[in-house]
Amino acid sequence: MQTGIVGLPFSGKSTLFQTLLSNKADSAEFKKKHLSERGIINVYDKRLDRLTALFNPRSKVHATIEYIKVPGLDPQNENGLSPQFFANLKTVDEIILVVRGFEDEIYPHPSGKVDPRADIEFALAEFLLSDMLIVEKRIERLEKQLKKVRNVTDERELQLLLKCQKALEEGKALRTISFNDEELKQLKGYQFLSSKPRLIVINIDESQLSSSEEVTEEYRDYQAETVSVMSLCLKIESEIAELDEADQEMFLEELGISEPALYRLVQKSYDLLGLISFFTVGEDECRSWSIHRGMNAQQAAGVIHSDLERGFIRADVVSNVDLLKQGSLAACRSRGLLRLEGKDYNVKDGDVMEIRFNV
Numbered sequence: 001m002q003t004g005i006v007g008l009p010f011s012g013k014s015t016l017f018q019t020l021l022s023n024k025a026d027s028a029e030f031k032k033k034h035l036s037e038r039g040i041i042n043v044y045d046k047r048l049d050r051l052t053a054l055f056n057p058r059s060k061v062h063a064t065i066e067y068i069k070v071p072g073l074d075p076q077n078e079n080g081l082s083p084q085f086f087a088n089l090k091t092v093d094e095i096i097l098v099v100r101g102f103e104d105e106i107y108p109h110p111s112g113k114v115d116p117r118a119d120i121e122f123a124l125a126e127f128l129l130s131d132m133l134i135v136e137k138r139i140e141r142l143e144k145q146l147k148k149v150r151n152v153t154d155e156r157e158l159q160l161l162l163k164c165q166k167a168l169e170e171g172k173a174l175r176t177i178s179f180n181d182e183e184l185k186q187l188k189g190y191q192f193l194s195s196k197p198r199l200i201v202i203n204i205d206e207s208q209l210s211s212s213e214e215v216t217e218e219y220r221d222y223q224a225e226t227v228s229v230m231s232l233c234l235k236i237e238s239e240i241a242e243l244d245e246a247d248q249e250m251f252l253e254e255l256g257i258s259e260p261a262l263y264r265l266v267q268k269s270y271d272l273l274g275l276i277s278f279f280t281v282g283e284d285e286c287r288s289w290s291i292h293r294g295m296n297a298q299q300a301a302g303v304i305h306s307d308l309e310r311g312f313i314r315a316d317v318v319s320n321v322d323l324l325k326q327g328s329l330a331a332c333r334s335r336g337l338l339r340l341e342g343k344d345y346n347v348k349d350g351d352v353m354e355i356r357f358n359v
């Protein structure tokens with residue numbers, strides 16, 4: 001699963017990327033961070049921290065997410081955005097759009113004025129346009145083909161693309177249009193930008209720090225189309241990330257916040273990807289695993305190891321809340337909170353599981 005970071009020049013893409021990388025999963029790679037345009041990042045999860053405190057295991061392993069920086073969203077490009085930009089963006093599963101809200105004379109805004117709404121409109125219009133061009137080209141080819149030989153498959157695809165075209169011409173993101181399962185499957189191959197989950201991040205000025213909620217509220221009208229909007233000050237976030245743990249706590253307290261806003265960003269992007277976490281616990285290792293929302297216990301077991309999926313018998317399941325409250329698996333068992341679930345059990349976010357299997 002990949003999340004692409006885009007934004008106009010001097011919007012804060014690199015600041016976001018570097019700050020995210022300070023929580024890089026593979027710390028040996030850390031030194032190379034300035035060379036890299038992609039990085040695998042630990043997903044912050046307080047629940048995992050609490051479970052780790054309870055079990056005191058030899059190792060703690062986070063679920064991870066891959067972020068890549070996709071440069072090239074620049075309204076000043078005379079020939080429009082490059083095909084390479086769109087080609088790179090097509091392969092990501094989710095888009096984070098960093099939008100500049102801060103003033104800084106040394107780094108002038110490319111259009112000369114800080115105007116988040118204008119930048120959002122520009123980016124969203126480019127995404128729609130890119131989809132529209134793909135749709136048009138494909139429709140043209142299908143119509144040509146159908147003139148030669150009629151066939152049901154092409155006919156059906158044409159109908160679907162006409163439906164997309166109509167929506168796009170009305171300025172609607174494909175994400176806001178309802179499609180049935182078969183249509184969705186067919187659409188996947190096109191990797192349309194306006195059908196991907198998108199998170200708009202307004203990079204606010206330090207002076208707006210205490211009114212970040214109000215700023216987010218100003219852009220509420222984008223919520224339906226783009227799925228999510230949040231505002232944070234990346235400059236402050238990057239300063240927080242540079243501190244060691246004790247100083248971090250003090251700084252957060254001074255700012256009057258309980259955790260870095262960056263954590264929320266990571267959680268939100270995780271959420272938008274349709275991912276949830278379950279945990280495995282023990283003295284050896286406490287670990288969070290990512291699965292797609294809706295996966296059953298057997299499929300989730302397969303994320304740990306294919307043997308566990310193949311030889312799946314049952315799963316012992318307890319919510320992390322109950323486990324943390326009771327203090328041990330034995331206590332959960334004796335109070336009937338640890339349940340034995342079969343392969344069809346729909347795994348919930350925050351479940352702690354132990355898989356029984358036989359191969």
Ligand SMILES: Nc1nc2c(ncn2[C@@H]2O[C@H](COP(=O)(O)OP(=O)(O)OP(=O)(O)O)[C@@H](O)[C@H]2O)c(=O)[nH]1
Pocket residue numbers: 007008009010011012013014015016102103104107203204205206233234235236
């Ligand atoms: N005042 C202020 N400055 C910021 C903030 N976020 C980023 N900057 C500064 O703005 C400048 C541009 O930020 P970058 O993260 O390099 O932006 P970018 O989008 O990667 O820019 P390009 O790669 O050049 O397109 C840097 O000097 C940052 O330190 C912020 O929230 N407030």
Ligand SMILES: [Mg+2]
Pocket residue numbers: 013014015
């Ligand atoms: Mg940069």
